[in-house]
Amino acid sequence: MSGSGHIVTSFDEELEVMRNTIIEMGGIAESQLESAVRALIDRDSELAQKTIAGDAAVDELEQAIDNMAIRVLALRNPVADDLRLVISALKIASVLERVADYAANIAKRVIALNQAPVIRAVSTIPRMSELVRRMIDDTLKSYAQGDTELAIDVWARDKEVDQLYNSLFRELLTYMMEDPRSITSCTHLIFMAKNIERIGDHMTNIAEIVVYQVTGSPLTDERPKGDKTSMTMMESIIPKEGEN
Numbered sequence: 001m002s003g004s005g006h007i008v009t010s011f012d013e014e015l016e017v018m019r020n021t022i023i024e025m026g027g028i029a030e031s032q033l034e035s036a037v038r039a040l041i042d043r044d045s046e047l048a049q050k051t052i053a054g055d056a057a058v059d060e061l062e063q064a065i066d067n068m069a070i071r072v073l074a075l076r077n078p079v080a081d082d083l084r085l086v087i088s089a090l091k092i093a094s095v096l097e098r099v100a101d102y103a104a105n106i107a108k109r110v111i112a113l114n115q116a117p118v119i120r121a122v123s124t125i126p127r128m129s130e131l132v133r134r135m136i137d138d139t140l141k142s143y144a145q146g147d148t149e150l151a152i153d154v155w156a157r158d159k160e161v162d163q164l165y166n167s168l169f170r171e172l173l174t175y176m177m178e179d180p181r182s183i184t185s186c187t188h189l190i191f192m193a194k195n196i197e198r199i200g201d202h203m204t205n206i207a208e209i210v211v212y213q214v215t216g217s218p219l220t221d222e223r224p225k226g227d228k229t230s231m232t233m234m235e236s237i238i239p240k241e242g243e244n
Contacts, residue, residue: 011072011076011078011082014068014071014072014076015072015082015085015086017068018065018068018069018072018085018086018089019085019089019143019144021061021064021065021068021093022065022089022092022093022096022143023140023143023144024061025058025061025062025065025093025096025097026092026096026099026136026139026140026143027140028054028057028058028061028100029058029096029097029099029100029103029136030133030136030137030140031054032051032054032055032058032099032100032103032104033099033102033103033106033129033132033133033136033196033199034129034133035047035050035051035054035103035107036048036051036103036104036106036107036110037106037125037126037129039051039107039110040106040110040113040122040125040126040192041122041126043110043114043118044110045110045111045114047107048107048108048110048111048114049107049111051103051104051106051107052104052107052108054100054104055100055101055103055104058096058097058100059097059100061093062093062094062096062097065089065090065093066090066093068089069086069089069090072086073086081216084212084213084216085213088209088210088212088213091209092143092206092209095202095205095206095209096202096206098202099136099199099202102195102196102198102199103195103199105191105195106192106195106196109188109191109192110192112188113185113188113189116184116185117185119175119182119185119186119189122189124164124167124168124171124193125168125189125192125193125196127164128161128164128165128168128193128196128197129196131157131160131161131164131200132161132196132197132199132200132203135154135157135158135161135200135203136199136203138150138153138154139151139154139203139206139207139210142154142207142210143206143210146210146213146214147210148210148211148214148215151206151207151208151210151211152207152211152219154203154204154207155204155207155208155211155219157200158200158201158203158204161196161197161200162197162200165193165194165196165197168189168193169190169193172186172189172190172193173186
């Protein structure tokens with residue numbers, strides 16, 4: 001009996017380590033986004049370079065979670081709730097790694113953008129970033145606490161990010177038509193904004209994972225999205241970035 005209890009306790013500790021590693025990983029990814037946008041605001045290429053270099057820490061944590069999950073699946077043979085915890089950790093780790101990649105992509109474009117004159121529309125990107133940063137923070141809370149109501153709240157907020165992105169896209173398109181000299185800088189900003197918008201999409205992915213992990217049932221409602229007209233136009237002009 002005591003031996004069985006020891007095994008159960010040890011298994012719970014392993015799951016807790018996985019959960020804490022996910023939260024640590026998410027915290028770093030959130031900080032990476034903040035740093036990339038701060039580098040943009042301050043035109044700080046050194047901070048942008050540090051942000052790019054910081055992506056490696058997230059990659060290492062993802063690998064650690066993969067290793068833990070493989071060990072748990074091989075040695076513990078989890079079922080039901082425990083199995084959902086392990087699978088959710090694997091999926092969320094993969095999503096958070098993509099978030100850090102997007103932040104690094106933003107930082108790379110900051111370095112290029114700093115070689116050009118200031119564009120007024122830069123002020124809109126921090127607003128988008130703050131919305132998404134709060135989504136990251138609340139998503140991590142929902143995961144840590146198993147809070148499905150908070151997860152669904154985050155899931156619904158993605159529409160606001162989409163709408164702000166669409167507005168920024170139209171603004172930048174106007175700049176490019178009015179002054180062809182701004183095309184290069186505006187294209188960098190469009191990619192930055194699109195990366196932030198995609199991070200918001202990834203938070204809705206994690207929110208859906210949290211709901212399934214806790215309830216065992218997926219969200220069946222259609223994902224809320226903003227106006228897709230600018231997204232279609234965007235993807236017809238420039239290819240999707242961040243999937244490298």
